[in-house]
Amino acid sequence: MSNLPASRAESAGVLLAPEVIGQLGVPPAAGWRTLQPDQDQITDFYRNIKTVSPSPISVERQEQAPEIVDADAMPKLTQDLTGDLLHDIGEGVVLAKARHSGGTGSSFFVPTARTQAAFTVAAGGALPQGTLVHAKGWAAAANNGLFVVGAGAVAGSIPVAGGVPEAPAGYLATLEVAGLRGGAGAIGIDVNGHLTSDGSIDFTTRGLSPGQEIYVGGVPGSAFAFATGLGGVAEVVSVAPALVTLRRRAWAVGAADPGTGKTIDLYVTRWVRNVATTHPDYQEQPYHLELTLSGIGPAGASEYVYAQGQMISSFELSAPLAQLVKATLGFVGTDVTDPSVARVAGAAAAPVPVAVDRFNTSTKEPYLQVLDAATEASVVSDVTSWKLTFSNNITGQKQHGKLGPKRLVVGKVSCSLDLEVVVTQDDAIRACSNNTTLMFGALLRNSNGGVFVNLPALKFTGAVPKFPANGVVTISPKGGAFIDPLGRYTLGLSVFAYLPPA
Structure with a gap:
């Protein structure tokens, strides 16, 4: 024992x-x-090994020592x-690279630092002004949450307001693209239930993919949301500079809202799906x-x-x-x-x-x-x-x-x-x-x-x-x-x- x-x-x-x-x-x-x-x-x-024992004719009538002949790892x-x-594990499940929103080919960052004015990242940080990003895991509460990207983002720096200096060490702090926020009246919904742009936003530059789901509108009743009953999850069918065609909406189609005076939020991060081996x-x-x-x-x-x-x-x-x-x-x-x-x-x-x-x-x-x-x-x-x-x-x-x-x-x-x-x-x-x-x-x-x-x-x-x-x-x-x-x-x-x- x-x-x-x-x-x-x-x-x-x-x-x-x-x-x-x-x-x-x-x-x-x-x-x-x-x-x-x-x-x-x-x-x-x-x-998980597989063994095979010899089986000779023998007057001893006893088993022989087995040998390993195969193994599995599952x-x-x-x-x-x-x-x-x-x-x-998302990409490993479907055996395909993720499609990222934001337009730079990356939606997930592990910043090395946070200043009062920006997140410092290794690459992929040149996000368009108005992109929404969400931070998690930071020691300072002011550095966590939803932020709007300002003007002048470059590959290694994502400008946002409202933070405090912090350099993560010994813990993981992340930043992800969360979507985009339009200017006043920039984003609307037409009578067919599709998203429209007044021209100040080019939807084709924001990393939206047909087949991907997006979430339309912020907190109901806020300046970031359409009229009550127009918002929620929907699937992207096609993307043009001033029109995102949708289907399978969580709301009933019929009413329009041009978004006048509103700064509408669209939430979207990344999408994985299985593809052909030639894709x-x-x-x-x-x-x-x-x-x-x-x-x-x-x-x-x-x-x-x-x-x-x-x-x-x-x-x-x-x-x-x-x-x-x-x-x-x-x-x-x-x-x-x-x-x-x-x-x-x-x-x-x-x-x-x-x-x-x-x-x-x-x-x-x-x-x-x-x-x-x-x-x-x-x-x-x-x-x-x-x-x-x-x-x-x-x-x-x-x-x-x-x-x-x-x-x-x-x-x-x-x-x-x-x-x-x-x-x-x-x-x-x-x-x-x-x-x-x-x-x-x-x-x-x-x-x-x-x-x-x-x-x-x-x-x-x-x-x-x-x-x-x-x-x-x-x-x-x-x-x-x-x-x-x-x-x-x-x-x-x-x-x-x-x-x-x-």
């Missing part, structure tokens, strides 16, 4: 860092971020969905994962296990009734190391998470709809649970002379949606029997911003009514998602650095 102290589960930790593309399995020296897996939700974080993690997680945004992003096992090394030192060359094969969002929204990441990689006191360079500097507010399905889900893709008529709105499962179907390619995978092979995307729906109308049942093309959208929001989950094309199967005792009639349709004929993607995630209070 051992007298050594046991490694405590609450002292375990998991870090993640992107590997350099083209250097599969090579430990990265920077970019380490802290994940927050749930209790008992770190699974298969080990080298850890799996489940944690609460947070803004930090979306930033850390310029396509990229196969691998990761390194670190697992800390406390107290099992010499003299009670921690030891570290590394999952190498890992790609996100599966991504699941689970949104049950009256619960937190959970994300499950299924990785496929090249190897998992044995525990060692040796630690990869840079991992010790991983910062404490910043955007950690959770999403729940009661008070932080202001929009949830399944619509007819052709008419935008509501098909489902009374939902008690939903679960999205997205897979890149990645497998390890194995060959002679190598234990475990030599390469990772990306397969065809598959995506499904499981719903539990209260029957208040017959549209969902009809959509199933008529094979109607639908679209699913869910907006999740919290104090750190939000995310819009978009399946632009899916069809229902299995809308069988259920009749529970003393309950309401429900159905549990399964949505099979497929490539949108217009946008050419299956899953889109629009991330918001900031959303206004409702």
